[in-house]
Amino acid sequence: MDAVSFVSGCFTxxxxxxxxxxWSLLVVTSVTWCYISPFLGLPTTVKRKLFHLAISAVYISxxxxxxxxxxxxxxxxxxxxxxxxxARLYGPPFISAILNDAIQTFLDETADGRIVFSHFxxxxxxxxxxxxxxxxxxxxxxxxxxxxxxITIGIGDSFAAIVGKAVGRHxxxxxxxxxxGSFAMLASQLIACECLSYLDSSVFxxxxxxxxxxxxxxxxxxxxxxxxxxxAFLNMDNILIPVxxxxxxxxxxxxxxxxxxxxxxxxxxx
Numbered sequence: 001m002d003a004v005s006f007v008s009g010c011f012t013x014x015x016x017x018x019x020x021x022x023w024s025l026l027v028v029t030s031v032t033w034c035y036i037s038p039f040l041g042l043p044t045t046v047k048r049k050l051f052h053l054a055i056s057a058v059y060i061s062x063x064x065x066x067x068x069x070x071x072x073x074x075x076x077x078x079x080x081x082x083x084x085x086x087a088r089l090y091g092p093p094f095i096s097a098i099l100n101d102a103i104q105t106f107l108d109e110t111a112d113g114r115i116v117f118s119h120f121x122x123x124x125x126x127x128x129x130x131x132x133x134x135x136x137x138x139x140x141x142x143x144x145x146x147x148x149x150x151i152t153i154g155i156g157d158s159f160a161a162i163v164g165k166a167v168g169r170h171x172x173x174x175x176x177x178x179x180x181g182s183f184a185m186l187a188s189q190l191i192a193c194e195c196l197s198y199l200d201s202s203v204f205x206x207x208x209x210x211x212x213x214x215x216x217x218x219x220x221x222x223x224x225x226x227x228x229x230x231x232a233f234l235n236m237d238n239i240l241i242p243v244x245x246x247x248x249x250x251x252x253x254x255x256x257x258x259x260x261x262x263x264x265x266x267x268x269x270x
Contacts, residue, residue, distance in 0.1 A: 015066055022058075026058055051122070052122065055123075067140075067146060122153065125152075128246075143203055147200075150192075152242055153238055156227065156231070160228070163180055164177060189228070204216075
């Protein structure tokens with residue numbers, strides 16, 4: 001399929017038209033939030049994590065309705081992020097000033113140096129599981145692995161940061177993260193899995209599975225506990241946590257086996 005056919009197909013395919021409309025609405029809402037949030041007096045963490053929830057809405061709809069289209073769109077957005085970051089650093093002064101003003105209010109203590117990586121790491125964190133799942137399955141389908149970034153970073157990490165900042169009092173030894181935040185991450189992941197199991201039941205609770213629903217929920221709990229602990233002790237969690245989640249889900253969850261062995265890709269290809 002050439003690029004022209006693909007682009008024209010995006011506007012003739014009714015599902016993709018609806019996705020574009022929904023995603024555009026979320027973009028407009030996010031941009032509006034970017035400009036009004038400084039006047040609301042909210043903590044930086046809350047302002048930033050609401051973007052995580054917005055991107056979760058984008059990815060849940062994309063994974064469920066058209067994973068291939070989402071893969072392409074995510075790659076295009078990543079390229080756009082690179083262009084915008086170059087414009088912010090080296091573009092004309094008036095453009096650079098606008099972009100710097102827009103992003104300044106969302107920076108936290110982890111943002112050091114000239115280049116801002118937070119939006120890149122967020123996009124990679126939610127996109128990587130989708131790219132891996134779609135590419136390695138190679139049959140147009142998706143598994144729970146595609147939702148790994150959404151569940152852990154889009155939802156879990158957001159609630160961990162918001163709750164930890166608001167009511168966190170007990171810190172993990174030698175860490176800045178709190179027990180309250182980790183519990184919020186664990187609980188929000190379980191709730192997300194429960195809700196998504198109703199939306200995409202064939203993926204979360206496959207009827208052909210020999211595992212009972214109780215056992216599947218136990219797997220969700222094991223996964224959520226491991227990911228929440230990893231988030232409490234790791235830096236660059238937007239990148240590392242989805243990787244850990246993908247590996248855990250591949251090992252623990254039924255019906256996520258890829259057509260090729262995830263841990264023997266080199267030998268399989270050769």
